[in-house]
Amino acid sequence: MSRAADLDRFYDLLADLSDRVGGARRLKDCTGYMDWPDRGVYVFLAPGETRADSNEPRVTRVGTHAVSAGSGTSLWDRLKQHYGTGDGSSDHPHGGNHRGSVYRLRVGEALAERYDLRGEYPDWGTRWSGVERERDAVRDGEYPLERRVSTYLRDQPFLWVGIDDEPGPDSDRAFVERNAIALLSNRDRPAVDPRRDVWLGRDSRSPAIRASGLWNVDHTDESYDPAFLDTLAEAVARTDGV
Structure with missing residues (x-):
């Protein structure tokens, strides 16, 4: 399948995920007392930005946590660092x-x-x-x-998917994060869903952020394995709201 088709499938999975968790949240409305999954992957969306040919909100960052063996960081721990x-x-x-938060660093x-x-x-x-x-x-x-x-x-909408496997660089969470970034990135390839000129990331000091259209640097110049979409689909089917 083409990258465009894989992107369509990725965003279809996000739409399904949004339905399952009751819609995207904003950090300003979240607390640690909510029933977050212990481990997972999250995607932030760009307010006011949609895909080129639909009204689907565009993904602007993909992240996870606990990808070092033995790490005990939870999903909320990572989100709280951004908060x-x-x-x-x-x-x-x-x-x-x-x-303590690369996302905060890059936005600053x-x-x-x-x-x-x-x-x-x-x-x-x-x-x-x-x-x-x-x-x-x-x-x-x-x-x-x-x-x-x-x-x-705190005003950026985000979605999360529970993937509760053991911490490590070969975890399903790391697999989904790495390949989602590679799929979404426009770095060194024809742009799909081009970013608006007013997107803050265009003022980033990082060429990778400016070129990829994501608040990510790692994996933005890599190829992706479409099999990650199957892993993501299985995780979405297991995820409930908080």
């Missing part, structure tokens, strides 16, 4: 830690580029081992941008 801090955080309410970079803020956040994206200033001072200085990242991410 950031709540209003109960005494120091930085509604902020976050972009050093793009916001800084779009609004000419790069000079205000010289350590953004630098590992703590490379930051010479006191960490508390860096956190305080980065807080306004962390808040802007939280505002952006």
Whole structure:
């Protein structure tokens, strides 16, 4: 089958998944008290963006967790890293830690580029081992941008599918994530479902994000194995709402 046909099947599976879980959610409406599956794959959707030939929301990021052997990270643990801090955080309410979430990192970079803020956040994206200033001072200085990242991410609709296999790079979760990214990516290939000019990712510092149309870097230049769609279909059939 062609890539276009495989994309159609992928989005059909997402439509089925949306029906099964009661529709896409936004992080701003979610808590850890909801009945999340222990492990799974999630996809974020771009508000206001649809596929080129339908009204289906376009996928803008694919992610999973616990792909290292022995990892105990849950699906909600990963989503909470993207969500950031709540209003109960005494120091930085509604902020976050972009050093613990690549998604936050990349969105922050793009916001800084779009609004000419790069000079205000010289350590953004630098590992703590490379930051010479006191960490508390860096956190305080980065807080306004962390808040802007939280505002952006918490309004992105997302869907999730439960895939509860053992952590590891050969897990079904890793297989689905890797191949979904490769299928969706427009990097180094004819564009399908081209991204709108206003999409924030167009201001990313990463050529892979700008070219792929996804908030992903890894796997965007790889070929995909269509068999992942069968694995995804089986997982969708087992997934219920939270």
